[in-house]
Amino acid sequence: MNSSGAYFNKQFSHIYVEKKAMDHDETKKILARLPHSEVILIDHYKDIFNRNKQRYNEQKRSRALILAVNGGELVYKGAPVCQSFGNPGFYYTATAMNCPFDCDYCFLKGMYGTANIVCFVNFEDYAAAVAKLDNPYICASYDTDIIGLNSITGQADKWIDFAGSHPDILIELRTKFSPARLTALPNLIYAFTLSPDEICRRFERGTPPLKARLAAVKNAVESGCVVRLCFDPMIYVSGWEGYYGELVGQVADTVGFEGIRDVSVGTFRISSQYLKTMRKQEPDSEVCWYPFDTVNGYAVYPEDIDNKMQSFMCGRLSGYIGSDKIWKWN
Amino acid sequence: MIYIFTAVYCEAKPLIERFALSPDGDYPFAGFVSEDGNIRLVITGVGKTYSAAAVSYAHAKFGITKDDFAVNIGTCAGGSNTGGAYIINKVTDEDSGRSYYPDMLYKTGLREHCVTTVSDVVSEEKAALDPDMLWEMEASGFSDVARLLMPPDRVQLIKVVSDNGAEGIEAISEALLERVIRECIDDISTAVDLYLSIPADGEEQAQEDGTEDLFCCSETMRQDLNKLLVYCRNSGRDVPGIISSMRGEGLIPAADRKSGKAALNEFKRRILQ
Numbered sequence: 171m172n173s174s175g176a177y178f179n180k181q182f183s184h185i186y187v188e189k190k191a192m193d194h195d196e197t198k199k200i201l202a203r204l205p206h207s208e209v210i211l212i213d214h215y216k217d218i219f220n221r222n223k224q225r226y227n228e229q230k231r232s233r234a235l236i237l238a239v240n241g242g243e244l245v246y247k248g249a250p251v252c253q254s255f256g257n258p259g260f261y262y263t264a265t266a267m268n269c270p271f272d273c274d275y276c277f278l279k280g281m282y283g284t285a286n287i288v289c290f291v292n293f294e295d296y297a298a299a300v301a302k303l304d305n306p307y308i309c310a311s312y313d314t315d316i317i318g319l320n321s322i323t324g325q326a327d328k329w330i331d332f333a334g335s336h337p338d339i340l341i342e343l344r345t346k347f348s349p350a351r352l353t354a355l356p357n358l359i360y361a362f363t364l365s366p367d368e369i370c371r372r373f374e375r376g377t378p379p380l381k382a383r384l385a386a387v388k389n390a391v392e393s394g395c396v397v398r399l400c401f402d403p404m405i406y407v408s409g410w411e412g413y414y415g416e417l418v419g420q421v422a423d424t425v426g427f428e429g430i431r432d433v434s435v436g437t438f439r440i441s442s443q444y445l446k447t448m449r450k451q452e453p454d455s456e457v458c459w460y461p462f463d464t465v466n467g468y469a470v471y472p473e474d475i476d477n478k479m480q481s482f483m484c485g486r487l488s489g490y491i492g493s494d495k496i497w498k499w500n
Numbered sequence: 501m502i503y504i505f506t507a508v509y510c511e512a513k514p515l516i517e518r519f520a521l522s523p524d525g526d527y528p529f530a531g532f533v534s535e536d537g538n539i540r541l542v543i544t545g546v547g548k549t550y551s552a553a554a555v556s557y558a559h560a561k562f563g564i565t566k567d568d569f570a571v572n573i574g575t576c577a578g579g580s581n582t583g584g585a586y587i588i589n590k591v592t593d594e595d596s597g598r599s600y601y602p603d604m605l606y607k608t609g610l611r612e613h614c615v616t617t618v619s620d621v622v623s624e625e626k627a628a629l630d631p632d633m634l635w636e637m638e639a640s641g642f643s644d645v646a647r648l649l650m651p652p653d654r655v656q657l658i659k660v661v662s663d664n665g666a667e668g669i670e671a672i673s674e675a676l677l678e679r680v681i682r683e684c685i686d687d688i689s690t691a692v693d694l695y696l697s698i699p700a701d702g703e704e705q706a707q708e709d710g711t712e713d714l715f716c717c718s719e720t721m722r723q724d725l726n727k728l729l730v731y732c733r734n735s736g737r738d739v740p741g742i743i744s745s746m747r748g749e750g751l752i753p754a755a756d757r758k759s760g761k762a763a764l765n766e767f768k769r770r771i772l773q
């Protein structure tokens with residue numbers, strides 16, 4: 171936070187609650203975790219979330235929390251730019267929208283015009299919708315960092331409990347945070363996104379540093395959890411080979427790859443539409459202003475750079491982990 | 501810069517005195533301005549239609565920007581649990597049932613409350629139905645227009661309780677409205693000072709004068725070049741160094757559009773090296 175932080179209210183100083191969410195048990199629990207926040211009743215979450223002319227950079231200094239009941243679609247087919255890891259029934263779901271962290275390159279900035287966070291309190295409806303699917307692989311932390319938000323929303327805990335009672339459903343919880351609760355289940359994947367220290371520092375504001383993420387990975391592996399490492403998105407900067415090469419070495423030295431289920435490798439890519447919005451919100455960002463190529467509506471690094479980065483990373487990783495366990499995004 | 505909108509002169513008077521505002525011009529809504537031009541006050545007239553019209557007019561006349569604040573300051577009726585000045589976190593228009601929510605990002609030090617905008621002075625019966633509510637006549641009109649023109653963190657409302665709605669309109673004198681605003685003037689000016697001290701959002705600005713001429717740019721090329729220069733600025737690339745070596749090699753200035761395009765590709769290649 172810069173010096174202007176003195177002007178701003180605290181994070182979650184304001185909680186907007188849909189009238190129909192007010193009596194929900196989850197709402198009561200969340201409100202009890204934030205007893206000093208101002209509570210404002212609203213008709214629909216979109217009345218706050220979708221307002222015109224909101225400013226991410228101002229709002230991110232004092233994010234509001236919106237508690238709502240999602241009566242719309244609850245589970246989505248996985249997007250083509252996301253990795254399915256060979257699972258045919260690839261879906262994702264969003265019990266929360268938006269993230270407490272502030273990565274320069276986050277697609278959520280392009281997707282939503284706001285820094286405020288929505289938390290849907292009707293988890294039971296999500297659970298029912300997921301339970302109806304045939305042999306699904308569910309990513310539950312795509313439109314947020316569900317573990318990063320867990321101390322407020324408790325939603326990561328809910329997915330962990332759900333995985334425990336639905337052994338046929340594979341759940342992935344992706345995070346840059348350190349999970350407070352680690353439960354070893356064969357159908358629950360803790361997916362940690364790892365970036366070189368230089369990238370964390372420059373472009374992943376608010377997230378734990380690499381050292382803390384590596385400690386969390388180690389902890390998860392030692393607890394017998396299924397662990398995935400995501401070297402995705404790789405960010406192009408001068409000297410990237412050095413940074414990413416060192417990262418692989420650090421993982422090997424501190425955690426090792428023996429207890430890792432698989433790894434993903436991907437370079438930064440984003441819908442061109444989202445990129446336009448992000449550039450407005452991030453006028454000083456090196457990542458967002460890279461002169462990307464546009465391929466099928468997605469902004470991607472030029473092919474030679476993209477190939478070089480992914481090959482380099484896969485090459486380094488294959489010194490430690492079988493290539494059948496390395497998943498590239500394209 | 502901050503634009504203050506009040507309904508009537510007696511509400512504006514303590515603000516005019518506190519901020520040393522002088523009368524300004526003869527536009528349809530009486531206006532006042534501070535010596536440094538950072539505060540403008542517009543007297544809108546009573547009711548949401550006038551309030552909406554005044555915001556719209558001031559926006560057009562003064563070119564209010566997204567970094568400016570529009571603040572509706574005025575009096576309201578309140579239940580027995582209310583009193584003093586409030587920053588408003590929800591405005592509901594009684595006629596349409598629609599609500600507007602300003603962003604509550606800033607530490608103004610004021611207590612918060614929601615407000616209902618009514619078309620007529622609130623009756624004793626109505627006030628009794630919801631004793632915790634604040635009632636007034638301009639907020640929804642002000643918000644309806646301001647929210648279309650400005651970001652929600654820059655549209656703010658401060659309301660001061662003048663009466664409990666029970667005594668009827670006869671009891672609401674100009675002297676009363678002036679007095680209640682004057683009693684809260686320190687709280688109000690703390691909020692106004694805070695708004696004035698919040699820095700403006702950074703604007704994208706990377707075009708280096710004359711660079712586009714070196715590449716004989718079309719409009720599309722100019723836009724590409726400008727984005728590339730933003731990337732150079734953000735990533736600390738040595739643009740003058742690359743330009744000077746390309747000059748030295750005779751690649752720029754380009755003689756025509758075709759060689760300009762080739763030079764721009766080469767410029768990009770060197771930046772990404």
Ligand code: SF4
Nearest residue numbers: 269271272273276314
């Ligand atoms: S942690 Fe993930 S979801 Fe959160 S801001 Fe960063 S990229 Fe976005």
